[in-house]
Amino acid sequence: MNKVWLIRRIAMSFITILVTIIISWILIEYSPESPANAILSNIRANLAANPKFVKIYESEVQYYESLIPHGNPVIEALTYIANVLRGNLGLDVITEIPVTKLIAQALPWTIFVVSTSLIISFFLGIRIGQKMGYKRGTKIDSALMSTFTVMKSIPIYISGALLLYILGYNLHWFPTGGAYCPCVPMGLTFIGCVLYHSALPILTLTLANLATWALHMRANTIYTLGEDYVTFAEIRGVKDKTIETKYVGRNALLPLYTSLIIGIGFSFGGSVFIEEIFSYPGVGHLLYNAITNNDYTLEMGIFIIIITAVVFGVLIADLTYSLIDPRVRYE
Incomplete structure (x- = not known):
């Protein structure tokens, strides 16, 4: 088997994985209907109907707002990839157990x-x-x-x-x-x-x-x-x-x-x-x-x-x- 072809084929596979992960992450994170935005919308709708629960939901609002990326998409994506390469896929949003x-x-x-x-x-x-x-x-x-x-x-x-x-x-x-x-x-x-x-x-x-x-x-x-x-x-x-x-x-x-x-x-x-x-x-x-x-x-x-x-x-x-x-x- 040609070693050059083998190295090139492995490199292409690795690049394909990285590019696909980045595209998937950007589509989910920066979508107007991203999961974090959807959850925040539901919480704010509940608060609008029941303002007395503002104190109860205050920590949840802060938590989900922290999940919405506000910086440069490229830097955010590279940070996420770096975490993935270290085996860190983040915490589950619902249970806060490692993914x-x-x-x-x-x-x-x-x-x-x-x-x-x-x-x-x-x-x-x-x-x-x-x-x-x-x-x-x-x-x-x-x-x-x-x-x-x-x-x-x-x-x-x-x-x-x-x-x-x-x-x-x-x-x-x-x-x-x-x-x-x-x-x-x-x-x-x-x-x-x-x-x-x-x-x-x-x-x-x-x-x-x-x-x-x-x-x-x-x-x-x-x-x-x-x-x-x-x-x-x-x-x-x-x-x-x-x-x-x-x-x-x-x-x-x-x-x-x-x-x-x-x-x-x-x-x-x-x-x-x-x-x-x-x-x-x-x-x-x-x-x-x-x-x-x-x-x-x-x-x-x-x-x-x-x-x-x-x-x-x-x-x-x-x-x-x-x-x-x-x-x-x-x-």
Whole structure:
């Protein structure tokens, strides 16, 4: 691998993260409808209706006014970036708990649920999609195409609510919320409890992603089957299993590899709808609460995690793509 290209690619990723964070911070901080301004407007509206509460709200008004930047935007942004590089994402506006602590508590649950469902759906999807490509035009292919098209068209919050209602509230097969039972001691029982509570969120996300991977893999397989090197391998008498795995499967998988790595990066942001529906204490649930409460420091902290994870996901995809596609390595 070219060292100059590697250094340049890492530098570009780092600059991309910094620029994106600065733009996001400026849009939130200097917006006329910024969270701090919105909260101050509500407090002042309450004071206008009830002037006798001026003393009670005086400290809150001073606190939220201090959160509104009054200096040079560039200097303010550079100060914020310097704090971020030191690991200081500020205090949560509502609870005044460090944002890093709140994210650290929620992130493991999100990574577990979203990444598990993404990996399961990916490997199932590419296998089913490849078989569909080989059996294109048959009744099985048509039935699966219709099924996956319907699955893909249903919004994830609808499918999540249906699974929760049927499997959770009606049949009582799975819990309807939470990540674990607080009364369960640490050990194998606790692990089983965590898996039991995560079953419905993982199932919902797996079904939602499965259709996408399967349909994309089917299209890539059909396209690859028409390539000259596949026809030449068939003429040479190469075994069907070898053609299916090494000639067709591997090349049809290449366009999906980058999407998988980027998807893992996005998984650090969680699934807002799913985590809110199932009351799962992940980053998505945290982000939903931050948006509804105008908690902009927590919003920015979560945005930084998502931005960093996605950019590094793209970087990892670039660095490892040559391992599965020798043509890139030769170039």
